[in-house]
Amino acid sequence: MITVNHARCLRCGKCIGDCVVKVLNSDKEGFPQLPEELAAFCLNCQHCLAICPAGALTCNGVSPESCSVPGPLPDPENMLNLIRMRRSCRQYKDENIAPEIMEKLKSSLAWTPTGCNDRGLVFRIIENKDDMLFFRKETSRMLKFLIRTGIMFLLYPRIKRFLKEILNGEDVIYRNAPHMIIAAVSDKAPCKEADPWIALTQFDLFAQSLGIGTCWCGFAGYALKASRKMRKRLELPPSYKIGAVMLFGNPAVSYARAANPENFNMR
Ligand SMILES: Cc1cc2nc3c(=O)[nH]c(=O)nc-3n(C[C@H](O)[C@H](O)[C@H](O)COP(=O)(O)O)c2cc1C
Incomplete structure (x- = not known):
């Protein structure tokens, strides 16, 4: 449902022009309207609300006053530096990240784009480092079983490289990270392959801008995906599947320089 405050509306047509599914048109007086028969096609993407210079539109109860107008954006040089300096962190401090940083990270997830504005992603975050122990133990048990039975060598022959560490109970999977985020997606989501990865790509960059390793x-x-026990622990809604997983925490290392990628292929 879109409501238009006629006292504020400038009748500029920006909302109509920016509607992705073209469900908005103008009434006889030139005010935007969402005809009842088209309402079901509205994606609720809030583009009309965001573009309106006069703050005249309310979308499904979301008012322009409730939306933030963020301050300055990072300049392109800073943005490119962040992209270049982003690294995979595999050495973490044995501590939880500060609660206010965790809150910032969690709230940023609201702005992830999803195909057709489905917004059906579900996130699970292991917020307490002690809760990682369950996943570590269970994964270690599974790995040892797969190695003992020889199945692992069929599934992933390169595991030989880590055999000794796994059998010693070292955490070669979660790298002793204090936190983990799981982006899960509904079977019915129109872009279920892409949505979780995009969400965690944004999370990744934002986390690293806050000094968090990922x-x-x-x-x-x-x-x-392979362990019913671990899936149960995550309490995902029915028909939700694990999409992407990312470790994070306070890094125990820092990098002096960016990498210099060699086989970069672009025509
Ligand atoms: C889809 C995907 C899956 C990955 N899975 C793992 C993983 O299971 N364990 C790991 O240590 N790194 C994993 N990585 C990290 C890559 O190894 C890493 O991005 C790559 O070596 C480049 O290093 P950088 O991220 O520091 O630039 C994964 C990366 C991607 C994109």
Whole structure:
């Protein structure tokens, strides 16, 4: 539902021009309107609300007053530096990150784009480092079982490289990270392949801008998907699947320089 405050509306048509599904048109007096028969097609993306210079539109109860007008954006040089200096962190301090940083990270997830503005992602965050122990133990148990039975060598022959560490109970998967975020997605989401990865890509950059170390963890994704016990612990809604997983925490290392990627292929 979109309501238009006629006293404020400038009738500039910006909202109509920016509507992705073209459901807005103008009434006889030139005010924007959402015809009832088109309301079901509205994605609730709030573009009309965001673009309105006069703050005249309210979308499904969301008023312009409730929306923030953030301060200055990072300049392109800073943004590029962040992209260049982002690194996978595999050495973490054995401590929880500060609660206010955790809150900032969590709140940033609201702005992730999703295909067709589905907004159906569910996030699970291991906020207390002690809770990582359950996942560590269970994954270690699974890995040892797969190694003992020889299944692991069929699934992933390169595991030989880590055999000794795994059998010693070292955490080669979660790298002793104090936190982990899991982006899960509904089976029915129109862009279920992309949405979780995009969400955690944004999370990654924002976290690193806050001095937090992060690491994509494809192996954790496999482990969580394979273990009913761990999936149960995450309490995902029915028909939700694990999409992407990222480790994070206060880094125990810092990098003196950016990498210099060699095989960069662009025409
Ligand atoms: C989809 C994906 C899955 C990954 N899974 C893991 C993983 O399970 N464990 C790990 O240590 N690193 C993982 N990585 C990190 C990559 O190894 C890393 O990005 C790459 O070596 C480049 O290093 P950088 O991130 O520091 O630039 C993953 C990265 C991506 C993009």
